Amino acid sequence: MAGSPKRVLxxxxxxxxxxxxxxxxxxxxxxxxxxxxxxAEAGALLAEGSYHCIFLASLGNGRISxxxxxxxxxxxxxxxxxxxxxSDEQEQAEKLRELGxxxxxxxxxxxxxxxxxxxxxxxxxxxxxxxxxxxxxxxESITHKDAVTGLLNAEGIESAFSYELERSHRTGAxxxxxxxxxxxxxKIAENFGAEARGKALCLLADCLRRSTRGTDFLARVDxxxxxxxxxxxxxxxxxxxxxxxSLENRQHPLICYDAHVPLxxxxxxxxxxxxxxxLHEVVQTIGPQLSFSQKRRGEIxxxxxxxxxxxxxxxxxxxxxxxxxxxxxLKVVCQAAFDLELQRPIYHEFLVRGPEGIKRPDxxxxxxxxxxxxxxxxxxxxxxxxxxxxxxxxAAAVCFNLFPETILHSLEALKVLFRQESxxxxxxxxxxxxxxxxxxxGLHQALAELRAIGVETSLDDMSFSRSGLETLYLLRxxxxxxxxDLCHDIANRPARQRxxxxxxxxxxxxxxxxxxxxxxxxxDLAAVQEIGVKYGQGYFxxxxxxxxxxxxxxxxxxx
Numbered sequence: 001m002a003g004s005p006k007r008v009l010x011x012x013x014x015x016x017x018x019x020x021x022x023x024x025x026x027x028x029x030x031x032x033x034x035x036x037x038x039x040a041e042a043g044a045l046l047a048e049g050s051y052h053c054i055f056l057a058s059l060g061n062g063r064i065s066x067x068x069x070x071x072x073x074x075x076x077x078x079x080x081x082x083x084x085x086x087s088d089e090q091e092q093a094e095k096l097r098e099l100g101x102x103x104x105x106x107x108x109x110x111x112x113x114x115x116x117x118x119x120x121x122x123x124x125x126x127x128x129x130x131x132x133x134x135x136x137x138x139x140e141s142i143t144h145k146d147a148v149t150g151l152l153n154a155e156g157i158e159s160a161f162s163y164e165l166e167r168s169h170r171t172g173a174x175x176x177x178x179x180x181x182x183x184x185x186x187k188i189a190e191n192f193g194a195e196a197r198g199k200a201l202c203l204l205a206d207c208l209r210r211s212t213r214g215t216d217f218l219a220r221v222d223x224x225x226x227x228x229x230x231x232x233x234x235x236x237x238x239x240x241x242x243x244x245x246s247l248e249n250r251q252h253p254l255i256c257y258d259a260h261v262p263l264x265x266x267x268x269x270x271x272x273x274x275x276x277x278x279l280h281e282v283v284q285t286i287g288p289q290l291s292f293s294q295k296r297r298g299e300i301x302x303x304x305x306x307x308x309x310x311x312x313x314x315x316x317x318x319x320x321x322x323x324x325x326x327x328x329x330l331k332v333v334c335q336a337a338f339d340l341e342l343q344r345p346i347y348h349e350f351l352v353r354g355p356e357g358i359k360r361p362d363x364x365x366x367x368x369x370x371x372x373x374x375x376x377x378x379x380x381x382x383x384x385x386x387x388x389x390x391x392x393x394x395a396a397a398v399c400f401n402l403f404p405e406t407i408l409h410s411l412e413a414l415k416v417l418f419r420q421e422s423x424x425x426x427x428x429x430x431x432x433x434x435x436x437x438x439x440x441x442g443l444h445q446a447l448a449e450l451r452a453i454g455v456e457t458s459l460d461d462m463s464f465s466r467s468g469l470e471t472l473y474l475l476r477x478x479x480x481x482x483x484x485d486l487c488h489d490i491a492n493r494p495a496r497q498r499x500x501x502x503x504x505x506x507x508x509x510x511x512x513x514x515x516x517x518x519x520x521x522x523x524d525l526a527a528v529q530e531i532g533v534k535y536g537q538g539y540f541x542x543x544x545x546x547x548x549x550x551x552x553x554x555x556x557x558x559x
Contacts, residue, residue: 006030006032006052007032007034007049007050007051007052007053008025008030008032008033008034008051008052008053008054008055009033009034009036009042009045009051009053009054009055010022010033010034010035010036010054010055011035011036011037011038011039011041011042011054011055011056011057011067012035012037012055012056012057012084013037013038013057014057014107017057017084017107017108018035020108021055021084021115022035024110024111024112024115025115027112028112028115028116028119034051039056039066039067039070039071042054042070042071042074043070043074043530046071046074046075047074050075050076050079051075051079052079052123053079053080053081053082053119053122053123054071054075054079054080054081054082055081055082055083055084056068056071056081056082056083056084057083057084057085057107058083058084058085058086064083064085064092064096065092065095065096065099068081068083068096068099068100068101069099069100069492072099072100073492073493073494074494076130077126077129077130077133078126078127078129078130079126080102080103080119080122080123080125080126081100081101081102082101082102082103082104082105082118082119082122083096083101083103083104083105084105084106084107085104085105085106085107086106086107087106087107087109092104102118102122102123102125102126103118103121103122105118144156144159146219146220148198148201148202148220149201149202149204149205149220149226150202150205151205151208151218151219151220151226152217152218152219152220153219153220153221154219154220154221154279154280156219157217157219157221157227157229157279158278158279158280160217160219160229161177161217161229161272161278161279161282164217164229164231164272165272165276167231168231168272168273173231173232173484174232174233174234174235174271174272174360174362175229175230175231175232175233175271175272176229176230176233176234176235176237176238176269176270176271176272177227177228177229177230177238177269177270177271177272177279177282177283177286178227178228178229178230178238178241178242178245178267178268178269179225179226179227179267179268179269179283179286179287179290180204180208180225180226180227180228180242180245180265180266180267181224181225181226181265181266181267181287181290182200182201182204182224182225182226182263182264182265183224183264183265183266184263184264185197185200185201185223185224186224188200188254188256188261191256192256192257192261196254196256199254199256200254200261200263201220203252203254203263204226204249204263204265205218205220205226206252207245207248207249207252208226208228208245210248211241211244211245211247211248212228212230212241212245213434213483215231215232215483215485216228216229216230216231217229217231221279221280221283222283225283225287227279227283228241228245229272229279231485232483232484232485234271234360234361234362234365235269235270235271235302235362235363235365235366236361236362236364236365236366236368236369237362237432237434237435238269238271239269239300239302239366239369240434240435241434242267242269242300243300244434245265245267246265246267249262249263249265250262266290266301267290267300267301268286268287268290268300268301268302268303269286269300269301269302269303270282270285270286270302270303271362285303286301286303302366302369302370317367317370317371318371320355320357320358320367321367321368321371321373321377323355324354324355324358324364324367324368324373324376324377324380324381325373325376325377325380326380327380327381327383327384328355329354329355329356330352330353330354330355330380330381330384331352331353331354331546332350332351332352332353332384332385332387332388332546333350333351333352333353333544333545333546334348334349334350334351334388334392334544334545334546335348335349335351335537335542335543335544335545336348336349336396336537336541336542337349337481337515337517337535337536337537338535338536338537338541338542339534339535340525340528340529340533340534340535340536341529341534344396345396346396346397346513346515346535347396347397347398347399347428347458347479348389348392348396348397348398348399349399349400349401349430349537350385350388350389350398350399350400350401351385351401351544352364352381352384352385364377364381365377365403374403374405374406375403375405375406375409375410378402378403378406378410379406379410379413379414379417381401382400382402382414382417383417385398385400386400386417386421389425390421397425397426397427397428397456398425398426398427398428399427399428399429399430399458399479400427400428400429400430401430401431401432401460402414402429402430402431403431403435404431404435404436404443407429407431407443407446407447407450408442408443408446411446411449411450414450415449415450415453418450418453418454418455419453426454426456427454427455427456428455428456428457428458428478428479429447429450429455429456429457429458430458430460430481431443431457431458431459431460431475431477432460432461433459433460433461433462433468433471433472434461434468436471441474443475444474444475447475456477456478456479457475457476457477457478457479458477458478458479458480458481459471459472459475459477459479459480459481460481460517461481461482461483461484462480462481462482462483462503469506472506472510473510476510476512477512478512478513479512479513479515480503480507480512480513480514480515481515481517481537482500482503482514482515482516482517482518483517483518484517484518485518486499486500486516486517486518487500487516487517487518487519487520487524487528487538488518488520488524489524490524490527490528491523491524491526491527492523497527497531500516500528500531500533501531501532504531504532504533513534513535514533514534514535515533515535515536515537516528516533516535516536516537516538517536517537517538518537518538519536519537519538519539519540519541520538520539520540521540522540524540525540525541
């Protein structure tokens with residue numbers, strides 16, 4: 001048959017049926033046929049190479065739809081999947097086609113001619129559907145992209161904002177908006193022409209790409225304004241992203257006629273919160289505050305999510321700052337990470353909630369940044385965590401979050417504190433990969449000194465960005481924790497599975513433990529275990545808890 005598939009995968013546990021099907025296929029000149037008995041075995045085969053066609057039998061367990069979904073998420077749209085069902089399952093044919101089946105054949109009723117016709121038509125339909133989907137995605141990409149920078153346009157970012165607003169409300173995870181305005185674009189156009197203005201915008205867009213994660217959304221929303229939408233990001237972390245953008249911008253000036261022209265940026269950020277309308281309304285809230293950042297020599301304007309009217313007064317800020325430094329009202333909670341095979345903790349991560357009025361960590365460190373007391377507040381939180389860990393008798397290590405700037409500025413104080421308080425416990429410092437701004441050489445040396453007194457390092461929110469990999473190779477942490485988004489729905493996302501496999505390969509080559517963070521259901525847990533990840537953390541395994549009056553968990557505490 002002209003245009004016959006060259007490689008065929010057959011999934012069927014009926015050997016007699018398989019032999020008959022192979023005979024039909026052989027008469028059409030198809031001899032590269034792989035036969036397996038279970039759908040689960042197909043995962044590894046599909047990862048190694050592609051098949052031009054797949055036959056899937058119902059296997060007598062009534063779960064052919066689940067097997068179809070499993071395969072559909074692992075093969076290209078142009079790969080037809082033909083189902084072999086019993087006569088009593090024929091009425092499901094239309095539903096199975098909606099789930100992605102190219103055709104449905106009744107077992108022991110098909111002939112060579114019927115299979116030949118089904119293969120020809122299903123292959124053509126699958127190819128046309130793939131072309132249609134590709135054209136639809138290309139059209140959507142064109143209509144949602146800015147012609148100058150290649151970033152999302154105002155319409156595209158509004159769609160992403162609506163999605164993130166709903167997800168933030170549903171999951172309780174923070175999200176932030178970062179506004180970046182280039183205030184000298186008009187002057188650049190006046191001095192060097194309109195072409196230089198476009199070149200400056202593209203340079204700024206590249207700066208944003210290098211400074212953000214693959215899961216962030218970048219857009220141009222005005223003539224001189226760009227926006228970064230940051231999922232799973234607190235206000236303090238958004239400030240760090242803004243600092244990284246400023247640093248990247250200073251290192252890559254615009255070159256016009258051999259002249260180096262720096263781009264003058266103003267940045268402002270706010271949290272996404274329930275009740276917000278459109279993104280352009282949020283941008284209009286941040287915009288008027290940017291003059292403040294210019295007066296403070298490039299500091300990022302932090303705008304409360306309710307608008308400027310809710311900005312704490314100087315007296316309130318000072319009061320909050322004093323409470324944080326003195327540790328008044330701090331509450332410590334703990335969340336475990338687990339060995340997924342043994343179902344027992346490998347470390348307990350200690351987290352701090354703030355006093356009344358600034359309970360969330362992002363609110364605490366927003367106040368700390370405005371008062372320029374981040375290291376002092378970070379040390380206060382660390383002391384509260386160590387005090388709680390002192391009463392926490394468990395074999396697993398205890399892990400504390402610290403900002404890189406705290407480690408660099410307060411190294412001697414940290415060494416004294418860890419020496420005094422270890423008490424035989426294994427301490428681990430958890431550093432968010434996105435907080436490491438610029439080169440990490442100084443941080444590497446500081447962590448080496450802490451490692452010399454027995455304090456280990458954990459690298460959180462690990463991504464495949466250039467800066468993320470450079471940080472990983474330089475710091476050589478004992479533990480690497482994935483981004484939370486990577487685990488979300490990973491059972492149904494082949495691309496995320498491939499990223500997880502690559503991360504696992506890198507960590508294994510370095511002798512580093514990879515922890516899958518954000519495991520929230522049984523399907524995602526099974527998926528990360530199938531990939532080979534041995535350690536996990538997330539609400540499905542155990543939520544943050546206070547342990548006063550109760551023993552530490554010895555196994556999974558499923559919600």
